[in-house]
Amino acid sequence: SAVISQKPSRDICQRGTSLTIQCQVDSQVTMMFWYRQQPGQSLTLIATANQGSEATYESGFVIDKFPISRPNLTFSTLTVSNMSPEDSSIYLCSVSQGAGDGYTFGSGTRLTVV
Amino acid sequence: GNSVTQMEGPVTLSEEAFLTINCTYTATGYPSLFWYVQYPGEGLQLLLKATKADDKGSNKGFEATYRKETTSFHLEKGSVQVSDSAVYFCALPPSGGSYIPTFGRGTSLIVHP
Numbered sequence: 469s470a471v472i473s474q475k476p477s478r479d480i481c482q483r484g485t486s487l488t489i490q491c492q493v494d495s496q497v498t499m500m501f502w503y504r505q506q507p508g509q510s511l512t513l514i515a516t517a518n519q520g521s522e523a524t525y526e527s528g529f530v531i532d533k534f535p536i537s538r539p540n541l542t543f544s545t546l547t548v549s550n551m552s553p554e555d556s557s558i559y560l561c562s563v564s565q566g567a568g569d570g571y572t573f574g575s576g577t578r579l580t581v582v
Numbered sequence: 583g584n585s586v587t588q589m590e591g592p593v594t595l596s597e598e599a600f601l602t603i604n605c606t607y608t609a610t611g612y613p614s615l616f617w618y619v620q621y622p623g624e625g626l627q628l629l630l631k632a633t634k635a636d637d638k639g640s641n642k643g644f645e646a647t648y649r650k651e652t653t654s655f656h657l658e659k660g661s662v663q664v665s666d667s668a669v670y671f672c673a674l675p676p677s678g679g680s681y682i683p684t685f686g687r688g689t690s691l692i693v694h695p
Contacts, residue, residue, distance in 0.1 A: 474625070499681060510671070510687040511626075560625050568614045568633055568675065571683060573625035 469565050470495050474574030481551055481581050488547045489577045491561035496541035498564075502534070505558040505576075514559075517544045551581045584609045584674045588686035591669075595662055595693050603657040603689045605646075605672035615639075615648055615655040616673040620688070626671060629657075667693045 473492045481487050491500065499518055503511040514534055515523040523536040538544045548555055561574040589604040607615065614633045618626040630639035632648035632655065639646050644659045657670060672686040 469628075472625075501682075508690075511685050513682060516681065562626075564681075565628075568631075570614075570616050570618075570628040570631055570673075570675075571626075573618075573627070576623075576625045578623070 469569070470497065470563055470572045472561060472563065472572055472574040474561055474577060476577055477575060478578040479580070481579065483552050483581055485551055486547055486549045487551065487577075487579060488545050489559055489561075490545050491543070491574050493542045493563055498541070500538065500544045501562040501571075502536065502544075502546045503560040503562060505560060507557070511560070514546070548579065551579075553581045555579065556581045583680070584613070584677050584684040586672050586674055586684050586686035588670075588672050588689050590687070591690035593689060593691050595691070597664055597693055597695055598661045599693075601657070601659040601662045601666075601691065603670055603672075603691070605655045605657065605686060607653050607655065607672070607674055609653075609674055610677055612650060613674050613677060615646070616675075617644070617646055617655070617657050618671040618673060618685075620669045620671065622668070629670070662691070662693045664693045664695055667691055 471494045475490045502514040514529045515525040517523045517536045517538040519538045535547045559577045562571045585608045587606045616631045617629040619629045620626045630641040632639040635650040637648045646657045669688045671688045674684040
C-alpha cells in the first residue's frame with residue numbers, strides 16, 4: 469500500500485499567519501483528500517485535490533481560507549490561511565488504495581493557533 | 583447516501599477485558615466494510631476489512647464480522663492491552679457517483695493497567 473509522508477507533524481502558530489502542510493506519496497495517485505479533525509471529533513473532509521485541476525471543496529470550506537496545490541500525482545499541499553484559534557485541529561491527507569482496499573492516511577499535522 | 587453509526591465513547595476497560603465497539607451502517611448494496619485505528623498523535627491506519635457478507639476481518643487480535651441481516655460490523659477483541667488505547671473508526675467506501683468514503687464518529691478506547 470502507499471506510504472504518505474506528511475509535514476510538519478505539529479506547529480504552534482500566531483493568529484493571522486498561514487501554515488502550509490505538505491503530503492508526499494510514494495506512488496502516483498489520482499485523488500488526494502484533505503481532512504480536518506477537531507479535538508475529540510471525527511474527520512471532516514475539507515477538499516479533494518486532483519492533479520491538473522482546481523480542488524473540489526466541501527460545504528463550509530473555501531479556497532481563500534484553505535488553498536490547495538497539486539502539482540503532480542505524488543504531492544499536494546494544504547495552506548491554512550489567516551489563522552485563528554478556531555483553526556486549531558489535526559489536519560490529515562489521505563489517498564485511496566483502490567476499490568475495496570481502503571485508504572492510507574498521513575500521520576497528521578497537529579496545529580495550535582495562539 | 584451511506585451512513586455509519588458508532589457507539590459513543592469513551593469506552594474504558596481494564597487490561598485483559600473483552601471489547602466490543604458497535605457499528606451499524608446504511609448503504610446501497612453490499613459494500614466493503616472497514617475499521618481504522620488512530621493511535622495518539624498519529625494518523626488513521628487500516629485495522630481490518632471485510633468485503634462480503636459473513637466475512638470476518640481480523641488483525642492484531644481484533645475481529646469484525648460483516649452481518650448483512652443486521653447491517654452491522656461490530657469490532658471485538660477478547661483481551662485488550664494498554665497499547666490498544668486509541669480511537670477506532672468504522673467506515674464505508676464511496677458509493678454511487680461519489681468518490682468520498684464515509685467515516686463514523688470514532689470511538690475512543692482507554693485501557694487501564
